[in-house]
Amino acid sequence: MDDGDLCYADAARLARLVRRREVSAVELLRAFIAQIERVNPKVNAIVTFLPEEALKEAKKLDRALARPRTTNPAPLAGLPIAYKDMIATKGIRTTYGSPIYRDHVPAEDHLIVERLKAAGVITLGKTNTPEFAAGSQTFNKVFGATLNPYDLTKTCGGSSGGAAVAVACGMLPFADGSDLGASLRNPGSFCNVVGFRPTPHRVPYYPADDAWQSLSVIGPLARSVADAALLLSAMAGPDARSPGSIAEPGTTFAKPLSRDLRGVRVAWSRALGGLPVDSRVTAVLEARRKVFGELGCIVEEAEPDLSGADEAFHVLRAVGFVQKYGELLKTRRAEMKDTVVWNIEEGLKLTGAQVARAMQLRSRVYQRMREFMTRYEFLLLPVNQVPPFAVTQPYVTEINGCKLDNYIDWMKTCYEITITSHPAISVPAGFTDDDPPLPVGLQIVGRYRDDFGVLQLAQAFERATRVGRRRPPGAA
Numbered sequence: 001m002d003d004g005d006l007c008y009a010d011a012a013r014l015a016r017l018v019r020r021r022e023v024s025a026v027e028l029l030r031a032f033i034a035q036i037e038r039v040n041p042k043v044n045a046i047v048t049f050l051p052e053e054a055l056k057e058a059k060k061l062d063r064a065l066a067r068p069r070t071t072n073p074a075p076l077a078g079l080p081i082a083y084k085d086m087i088a089t090k091g092i093r094t095t096y097g098s099p100i101y102r103d104h105v106p107a108e109d110h111l112i113v114e115r116l117k118a119a120g121v122i123t124l125g126k127t128n129t130p131e132f133a134a135g136s137q138t139f140n141k142v143f144g145a146t147l148n149p150y151d152l153t154k155t156c157g158g159s160s161g162g163a164a165v166a167v168a169c170g171m172l173p174f175a176d177g178s179d180l181g182a183s184l185r186n187p188g189s190f191c192n193v194v195g196f197r198p199t200p201h202r203v204p205y206y207p208a209d210d211a212w213q214s215l216s217v218i219g220p221l222a223r224s225v226a227d228a229a230l231l232l233s234a235m236a237g238p239d240a241r242s243p244g245s246i247a248e249p250g251t252t253f254a255k256p257l258s259r260d261l262r263g264v265r266v267a268w269s270r271a272l273g274g275l276p277v278d279s280r281v282t283a284v285l286e287a288r289r290k291v292f293g294e295l296g297c298i299v300e301e302a303e304p305d306l307s308g309a310d311e312a313f314h315v316l317r318a319v320g321f322v323q324k325y326g327e328l329l330k331t332r333r334a335e336m337k338d339t340v341v342w343n344i345e346e347g348l349k350l351t352g353a354q355v356a357r358a359m360q361l362r363s364r365v366y367q368r369m370r371e372f373m374t375r376y377e378f379l380l381l382p383v384n385q386v387p388p389f390a391v392t393q394p395y396v397t398e399i400n401g402c403k404l405d406n407y408i409d410w411m412k413t414c415y416e417i418t419i420t421s422h423p424a425i426s427v428p429a430g431f432t433d434d435d436p437p438l439p440v441g442l443q444i445v446g447r448y449r450d451d452f453g454v455l456q457l458a459q460a461f462e463r464a465t466r467v468g469r470r471r472p473p474g475a476a
Helices: 003-008 011-019 025-043 051-066 111-118 161-168 185-191 225-235 250-254 279-286 289-294 309-335 338-349 352-375 409-420 451-465
Strands: 046-049 080-084 122-127 151-155 174-179 194-197 217-222 265-268 298-301 378-382 424-431 439-446
Touching (some): 003 025, 025 046, 025 080, 025 161, 046 080, 051 122, 080 174, 122 161, 161 174, 161 185, 174 194, 185 424, 194 451, 217 225, 225 250, 225 424, 225 451, 250 451, 265 352, 279 439, 289 298, 309 338, 309 352, 352 409, 378 451, 409 439, 424 451
Parallel strands (some): 265 378
Antiparallel strands (some): 174 217, 194 217, 194 424
């Protein structure tokens, strides 16, 4: 295999090649390093790059695999990753996309870094994120903007934008990301890759300001559903430091995803209760509706009652911003971007009664969604309400002539699903008629904790459409 083939090969295949010593870990890593050196200057996805350190780890692995006693190497041994710059990496700069932390070097690893190291993954660097992961447009004052590889004048989305672009461009086989309102699904849709938001607590979170928080989750980005499941298998599973973590082991997600979908009832929603959706998005998704019928599914137009989800999300998100950055606002306000300041201040205005109401609304939304999903095993809807927009535009201000109130209101099709706590995935669905064409993703939502089922339907759709195989011109 040449370097290009290696960089775009399935992660599971790469892991097998390394285990069988058909490709050395050094050879594999050098292929990805060459791809990063060639493509990253165009898109600015990887912002801290550690090729020499990674090569040392690859050489250690090759020596270990050459020993006769090495019979059971780690499942992901030799595969590289660059962690989202929100994830603490011991001894490696972690900026959170903020000038305040420009030179910050953590003293300990995040829990998922520990897990992926144990699974054999080699750290190659860090990927770009908006300041404090706020907003679905990846730019900051430390590293600048990350560009969409399908059109370098457009945004890649966010907040896991650097991760999505690195995966789309063959600079990584897969990547981690986090998702509060849309941050795995949004860049997945904008970059024609898979972005999976698992059920809260599926992947444990440590360190965390609130060990019990369940709005923000960590999950995988990959070029295929199978690769997303493979990475999730190493990330998921219980940990005592994360008290709400689900007991089911991560190895569940290493099982085959094939399934007979005949008779499975799915709900089709064009706009999640009348939200404004760009006609280009609608056109792409409507053309894909028939795929589910061809898979044997029973497709019905229906959508859950998510009234109250918007209010609950804004209030609980604002509470989280106060919790994480409230003290920082007092001393470093001038170094924080305006939308972060706004979100913290919105939280500081809240009363106890407002927070209590938001928690009550969230509970009601969950129960209505749970009841809706007793009839439908899956809900299908847009990921993003718009296609990728200009990278010079901080956020969307109106859709179809409907003016939006703030910097996150264009993501309602994602963040209202967040409030339900149900797992959701973005899977490539097609391209607009723009010149150049822009990616559009389909969002598949499953029953509470049925993460495996979501991956099964997503893989069936992926195999039927093969949209995710279209490589970005920005990586050419």
